[in-house]
Amino acid sequence: MNDRKQHVVKMAHQLFIDKGFQSTSIQDILEYSGISKGTFYNYFSSKSELLTAIFKMTDSELEKIRNDLLIGQDPADIEIFIKQVEMQLKTNRKNKIITLFEEVMISKDDELKRTIEERKIQNIRWIYHRLTDIFGIDKRQYLLDCAIMFMGMLRENIKFYQLAYESDANISQVVRYTVNRLVHMVNEIVQSEERLIPVQALERWLPDCNRHVRSFRKKLLHQLFIVKNILHQQNNQQLNYGDLLDFIEEELLDAKNPRKFLIDSVLQTLQTVEDKKVQVELQELSILVQEYFDQIDAK
Amino acid sequence: MNDRKQHVVKMAHQLFIDKGFQSTSIQDILEYSGISKGTFYNYFSSKSELLTAIFKMTDSELEKIRNDLLIGQDPADIEIFIKQVEMQLKTNRKNKIITLFEEVMISKDDELKRTIEERKIQNIRWIYHRLTDIFGIDKRQYLLDCAIMFMGMLRENIKFYQLAYESDANISQVVRYTVNRLVHMVNEIVQSEERLIPVQALERWLPDCNRHVRSFRKKLLHQLFIVKNILHQQNNQQLNYGDLLDFIEEELLDAKNPRKFLIDSVLQTLQTVEDKKVQVELQELSILVQEYFDQIDAK
DNA sequence: TATAAATTTGTACAATCGGTATAATATGAT
DNA sequence: ATCATATTATACCGATTGTACAAATTTATA
Numbered sequence: 291m292n293d294r295k296q297h298v299v300k301m302a303h304q305l306f307i308d309k310g311f312q313s314t315s316i317q318d319i320l321e322y323s324g325i326s327k328g329t330f331y332n333y334f335s336s337k338s339e340l341l342t343a344i345f346k347m348t349d350s351e352l353e354k355i356r357n358d359l360l361i362g363q364d365p366a367d368i369e370i371f372i373k374q375v376e377m378q379l380k381t382n383r384k385n386k387i388i389t390l391f392e393e394v395m396i397s398k399d400d401e402l403k404r405t406i407e408e409r410k411i412q413n414i415r416w417i418y419h420r421l422t423d424i425f426g427i428d429k430r431q432y433l434l435d436c437a438i439m440f441m442g443m444l445r446e447n448i449k450f451y452q453l454a455y456e457s458d459a460n461i462s463q464v465v466r467y468t469v470n471r472l473v474h475m476v477n478e479i480v481q482s483e484e485r486l487i488p489v490q491a492l493e494r495w496l497p498d499c500n501r502h503v504r505s506f507r508k509k510l511l512h513q514l515f516i517v518k519n520i521l522h523q524q525n526n527q528q529l530n531y532g533d534l535l536d537f538i539e540e541e542l543l544d545a546k547n548p549r550k551f552l553i554d555s556v557l558q559t560l561q562t563v564e565d566k567k568v569q570v571e572l573q574e575l576s577i578l579v580q581e582y583f584d585q586i587d588a589k
Numbered sequence: 590m591n592d593r594k595q596h597v598v599k600m601a602h603q604l605f606i607d608k609g610f611q612s613t614s615i616q617d618i619l620e621y622s623g624i625s626k627g628t629f630y631n632y633f634s635s636k637s638e639l640l641t642a643i644f645k646m647t648d649s650e651l652e653k654i655r656n657d658l659l660i661g662q663d664p665a666d667i668e669i670f671i672k673q674v675e676m677q678l679k680t681n682r683k684n685k686i687i688t689l690f691e692e693v694m695i696s697k698d699d700e701l702k703r704t705i706e707e708r709k710i711q712n713i714r715w716i717y718h719r720l721t722d723i724f725g726i727d728k729r730q731y732l733l734d735c736a737i738m739f740m741g742m743l744r745e746n747i748k749f750y751q752l753a754y755e756s757d758a759n760i761s762q763v764v765r766y767t768v769n770r771l772v773h774m775v776n777e778i779v780q781s782e783e784r785l786i787p788v789q790a791l792e793r794w795l796p797d798c799n800r801h802v803r804s805f806r807k808k809l810l811h812q813l814f815i816v817k818n819i820l821h822q823q824n825n826q827q828l829n830y831g832d833l834l835d836f837i838e839e840e841l842l843d844a845k846n847p848r849k850f851l852i853d854s855v856l857q858t859l860q861t862v863e864d865k866k867v868q869v870e871l872q873e874l875s876i877l878v879q880e881y882f883d884q885i886d887a888k
Numbered sequence: 889t890a891t892a893a894a895t896t897t898g899t900a901c902a903a904t905c906g907g908t909a910t911a912a913t914a915t916g917a918t
Numbered sequence: 919a920t921c922a923t924a925t926t927a928t929a930c931c932g933a934t935t936g937t938a939c940a941a942a943t944t945t946a947t948a
Contacts, residue, residue, distance in 0.1 A: 327897085889948100896941100902936085911928095916923085918920090
């Protein structure tokens with residue numbers, strides 16, 4: 291994305307946070323970010339499209355934060371999950387994401403609505419995935435229901451807790467309370483063997499068109515996570531390895547035209563790590579990258 | 590409320606259901622209900638005020654349905670609670686209340702936002718009250734938390750269940766599943782003695798200005814309920830007694846200028862029931878009515 | 889450097905929206 | 919019949935999103 295365009299997105303986001311989506315006119319955005327109307331409609335076809343750009347940015351931010359919290363940790367440790375949820379709530383509040391979500395579910399733009407809906411589903415999906423880490427994959431039949439109800443409880447608890455305590459609200463207390471309920475609920479549901487929504491529905495909810503892209507994203511992030519994790523466990527002295535991996539992630543997922551030669555170069559540098567396990571996983575990563583560029587060339 | 594005005598409210602509601610609030614222009618409403626712009630702004634000061642009128646109508650409808658389901662039943666019977674919740678969901682869906690809610694939380698009209706917020710709190714309050722009926726008043730310290738979480742679970746469950754089954758969605762299955770979770774959760778929370786939000790907050794959330802009005806409404810509905818209940822238990826042959834009680838309710842709560850002489854007359858007719866208990870409760874009712882008119886005269 | 893291509897600007901414009909104002913007309917009660 | 923009230927039709931205001939387009943500016947390329 292263009293630097294200038296990026297700048298407009300940032301400025302608009304700030305305005306949305308301050309004044310809300312509906313109350314911010316396009317004229318406001320033009321003045322605040324110092325561009326003309328023509329340029330705006332050159333970048334975005336509408337105010338809604340600008341908003342989706344903002345969502346994509348905050349999505350990436352959130353995913354990164356979440357993953358970083360997992361590095362070098364046991365995925366089954368529920369304390370890590372709690373921290374992740376807290377961070378999610380914090381960044382969402384910083385970006386006023388929830389307000390923007392609700393504000394948008396009204397708009398006539400069906401495309402935008404679909405985007406929001408998909409984001410919510412992705413979130414449920416992430417929670418479901420983490421619950422399988424924590425409670426064991428053998429309980430997966432019940433864990434989608436649990437993820438859904440956890441989201442509902444958490445949302446409503448936060449809302450009324452804030453209403454009760456206003457500025458003194460201590461969100462982490464709410465998270466802990468809700469997680470405690472969740473733990474008991476999982477046990478109870480597993481025992482009762484009651485199910486509401488089949489896990490298979492999760493895949494059906496996500497549109498086919500993006501499946502390949504998402505699939506690649508997921509695989510890549512997973513593989514990067516594995517490598518980072520190994521390096522972390524070894525407490526590797528050369529810290530810039532982490533930066534190199536971050537660079538690969540950014541270049542592949544965010545850049546418009548990822549520079550293959552650069553990524554190849556970085557991978558080669560990483561291969562100098564004298565560790566069998568790391569080398570094996572890096573090989574996997576290289577294959578993924580190769581597949582990705584093959585796919586681009588095919589188009 | 591004027592017949593004509595009522596008609597406009599109905600027509601507008603239909604349009605909102607079909608097209609949504611934002612997408613329905615005032616011009617649409619004028620054409621659909623066959624009035625002029627001047628008349629519209631004579632009836633309502635804004636589109637928002639029209640919406641609050643709709644909410645008030647559906648509120649009354651819901652309250653009536655709920656109460657009728659309780660008549661002649663044991664309040665501690667959880668099956669009645671389930672039926673009440675199902676009916677609530679049904680009428681809400683019929684009136685597209687939830688969609689309208691969400692659509693409005695965006696608007697710049699703070700007064701309207703406050704109205705919606707209050708409605709949600711009233712709903713939590715009702716659930717809390719019913720939970721004390723079902724699980725016992727001694728557990729009340731924990732039942733507000735339970736009511737809040739129940740709402741959250743139910744809402745999210747319905748959303749994703751509908752996403753999974755679309756038109757085949759069987760809401761009562763969702764309600765039953767969620768209530769089952771609730772029952773176990775109540776036991777678990779009582780045992781753990783964990784609390785999140787103090788019950789006292791419930792009263793603080795509601796604005797003082799309406800307290801007297803709400804208080805009267807509540808008392809009146811309660812007293813009417815008692816009388817209806819006694820009559821029902823006796824399986825009284827004269828069915829029009831129920832109609833007479835309904836009339837009192839409508840005249841007092843919905844009419845602009847309740848006709849005291851009519852209500853007095855109806856009360857006199859009811860006093861002819863030859864039953865000590867009914868007569869005592871009717872006396873209570875008469876006192877309430879008297880207090881109400883005293884209050885009006887004082888203004 | 890010169891020229892062509894792409895981008896950006898400024899502004900005018902159309903259409904729609906919620907809401908105000910008002911003069912003319914219709915309705916209804918006494 | 920009269921007079922207050924309710925209703926209508928219409929013009930208008932300011933703000934909004936979005937389009938159109940010629941002129942100016944920046945960028946890439948030869």
